[in-house]
Amino acid sequence: MTAPVMEAVELTQTYEVARGFLSAPASVKAVSGISFRLAPRATLAVVGESGSGKSTLARMLTMIEPPGSGALFINGADVAEADAATRRRYRGEVQMVFQNPYGSLNPRQTIGAAIEEPLLVNTSLSSAERRRQALEMMTRVGLRAEHHARYPHMFSGGQRQRIAIARALVLRPKILVLDEPVSALDVSVRAQVLNLLVELQESLDVAYVFVSHDLGVVRHMADDVMVMYLGRAVERGPRDAIFDAPKHPYTRALMSATPIADPGARRERIVLEGELPSPFNPPSGCPFNPRCPLVMERCRAEMPPLERKGGRLVACWAAQDTPGPTPMQRQPAFA
C-alpha cells in the first residue's frame, strides 16, 4: 500500500456547553475515536446523521481546531509536533470547502479578492499573476470573469458554493476536505463540479475527504466510505462493500431512506423508531441501540468495537461475518 497522505488516529473532540444559570456546564462528545488512512488521490466519503460530528471532524483535519485527543499525521509527520512554519505549510496543503458558503465569505470582499486571498497570504505572486490564477480558477468552476468584482450577496446559493470551491483550489492543495460541497448546487452544476473534482483529482493528485448526505453522489465519488453516528464510526470500508451489502443497521436505514429519482420506483424504507439520541447524554452501550431494529440485551450494556466483518469494519453486535447485508424488516415509503 502507498503511504497515506493523511492519517487520523483516534481523533476526539469534546465541547463544553453552558446550560444556563446555576447548572454546571454539560459536555458534548462531538467526535470520538475516529481513525482512518487516506491514500494519495483517493476519496474518503464521510456520511452520517446530522450532528454526528462530521463538520467537527473536518475542522480537526484542516487544523482549524486542534483535536481534544488523538493524532493527525500529514505525509507521515505528526502535526502536533511540527514547528510553526511546517504547520503553516500543512495548512496550505489541506484546504477546506465549508458547509455554509455564505457564512464563509466576507460580505464586504469582492469575489475576486476572496479567491485571491489565499494566494496573497501564502505566496509571493504578483497581483497580476494572482488575478490571472483567480480568473482561471473561476472559469474552471463555471463562474464568469465579470463576477470578479461582485460581492457575495449578489450570487445565488449555488454560485456561492462554486466561489468557495474556487477559493479552496486556488492554492492547489494536496488534500481537500469538502463539507457538503454540492448540496446547494443544482443537478447540472453539481455534475460540472463533480466532474471538475474528478478531473482535478487526476491532474493535480488531490485526495478528498468528502462529507455528504447525498448517497448518490457518495457512490459516484468515493473509494472508501465512513458512516458516522453520534461522533463514532459505525461502519467503514470500500464503497462497493458498503453500498452492496451494508452491515450496520444505521447504514441500512440511511440507504433505504435515500429518495430515488424515479416516481415509478416501488421501494421500501426502514423507518427508525424512537427518539434521536442526545449528544449530552449518549445511551449506554451501542449509541444506536434506542433506535435499532435489531437491538439485543448486549447492545444496551456494551459498546461494540469496530471490527472487521465481511470485508469492512463495522461496530455492531448483530452484524455477521458474511458477505451479505444484515437482514432487517422494511416498510413502504411514505405510507
Add this chain to the structure above:
Amino acid sequence: MADTPLLSIRNLSVSFATSRGPFRAVDGVDLDVSSGELVAIVGESGSGKSVAMLAVMGLLPWTATVTADRLAFDGHDMLALSPRERRRIIGRDLAMIFQEPMSSLNPCFTVGFQIGEALKTHLGLDRAERRVRSIELLREVGIPEPERRLKAFPHQLSGGMSQRVMIAMALACRPKLIIADEPTTALDVTIQAQILDLLVRLQRDNGVGLVLITHDMGVVAETAQRVCVHYAGQQVEMQETAGLFRDPHHPYTAALLAALPERASGRILPSIPGVVPGLADRPKGCLFSPRCRFATERCRTVPPPRSGPELGLALCHTPLVGGVPQRRTQAA
C-alpha cells in the same frame, strides 16, 4: 371558493438595479398552488427560484422591482398590501423556510427566544404556552432533548439542527401555505425522510399548500404532484411529476435528468456545457439555445413560444417527445 388556488401568480417578473443596468432575475413566471397541493420548483442555480418566492413574501431589497399581472395569496393582492397587513399574514398564514438556515437565524438570540417571538406576535401566547408549544415544535422536527436546545444559540447547533429550528419556526403558527426553499439540504436522509413525512402529512391531512424548491430530484419524485422547471429566470416546463421524469419535453429538463449520478454510467457525468447567460450575452432567441444540443438557427434568433399542456407548457421551438425534437407545423 373551493377551487380558487391559495397562491396564484401570473407573469411575475423581478428586476434588480445593478451598476450595469437592470438585471431580470425572474421573467414572466406563472404558478398556482391549491390547498393540499405540493408543487416542486427545480432548476439551474441562479434561475430565480428563491427570488420569485421572496417576491411573494415581499422580502426583496429596495433594488428589486417586482411586477405581476396577479400575485394573490388567500384572496389578498400581495402587491397592494400595506406593510402592516403584510406583517399580519406573513409568518402566520404564509410561512417560508429559508435556504440558508445559518444566516437566517439571529446569532444573538437563543433558539427558544426566536421561536417564541412568532408565537407571541401572531398568536398572543403567554410565556408558559410559548414554552410548551416551542418544545412540541422542536420535537416534531426531530430535535433530541428539545427542553435543553431552547437555551442554545445558533452557533452551537450543527447545520442540520439549525435547519430543523428554521422549519419549526415556519410551522409555529400553523400556516396555510409553506414555501420551503431547500428545506432538507443540510440533513441526512433519515432526518430528511422524517421532515418530508411531516410536510407531506401537513399537506395531505391538514390541507396545507406547499411550494418546495429543491435540487434533489429524488425528493421531487417522492413528494411532489407537479413540477415547475426554471432556467435563467423563466419557467421552461411544468408537468405532473410522473410525466416529467418519464418524458421531459424541454431540452433543459432532459439534460438535468441525464446529469443525475444515479442515471450515469461512467465516471464523468453528462453535464450541460457552458453557463447561464449573463447581462452581456443574453441571447436574442431562446435563453437556453447556446447550451442546447438541439438548437437551430431559429432558436438562436426568435424567442420560443409556450407549448400546450400536452407538451408540459415547454418554452421551446422544438419540444421533445421521447427525447426527439418535434418540428412544429409552422404557421406561414
